[in-house]
Amino acid sequence: MIRRSERLRAMLEGLRASGLRLTPQRVAICEALAMSRNHPTAYDLYRRLRRRFPTMSLATVYKTLDALVRLGLVSALGDAGDGMVHYDGDTEPHINLVCLSCHRVQDLEGVDVRALHQRVAARSGYALQGARLVYYGLCPDCQRKVEASIAEEA
Amino acid sequence: MIRRSERLRAMLEGLRASGLRLTPQRVAICEALAMSRNHPTAYDLYRRLRRRFPTMSLATVYKTLDALVRLGLVSALGDAGDGMVHYDGDTEPHINLVCLSCHRVQDLEGVDVRALHQRVAARSGYALQGARLVYYGLCPDCQRKVEASIAEEA
DNA sequence: ATGCATGCAAACTCTTTGCAAACGC
């Protein structure tokens, strides 16, 4: 949990430092993103925040996410088979798991990719700014569902 | 080069085996994708193929790519900062490099990710179907351009 | 007080779909 509040802090500080104003909407978006365990889309955040900010606009969410990504404070994971961009408040290289059935995105703990990052940096010649390490497949829950539906057909 | 013609073969065979017809358009799309070094978008392929097939439709390109992805013969890399989906004829897990300035996508040779794949499969509990291992940054060419433009300002 | 940010709606872009004509098998 310490990690998460650090992330929030970094986001707010980053926005402020680059001359952007800390409006209630921006703070709320950062909070929601820093605290979320799954990796929400712009629309996910919008829906969640609309409760507290009935006038919150989807455009504001997009604009804020855009600023955060440009500042390197948040990374855009790309779509998860659902055609929507998922965002990740954790910019440290790590592995994401995408379920192609339920479109959920989660982190994989316990696999260190720092050595990989070093090797890529050395061999590529690129000035690396981030990474998206995504594995696709069926999550355990959806595997069970598929098995159940096959059993049903038989 | 052997690899590339094998890929083409696998794509055509895969389409045929699943009952899809080998139309000239589909063959040409597979060829262009299997042979391409960079990772083209649907529009890239469309533009390239329109020379040989003046009536080629962008919709046909999308439909064919969709079929190839569904059959697991091609993988969709997601966007490269340009908002368009890039496709990769190589479905073996490997590392892609995306340049955030010129939006080019290339493979990184010489970094083996099979051990990583094994570890992810074991720890995640997912039935893995594929991976997208993408590092973002500035390619050597664009780094030079940035340096040049900074020098110019001074 | 100044000028950036919000929020609405309209515009934009990539992608998908519907359907008549054409073609692979």
Add this chain to the structure above:
DNA sequence: GCGTTTGCAAAGAGTTTGCATGCAT
């Protein structure tokens, strides 16, 4: 010949933009 595939155009979906109002600094 049958049924799929093509290609056009129009629809769809996610994201971005323009602009008047409101608010952080």
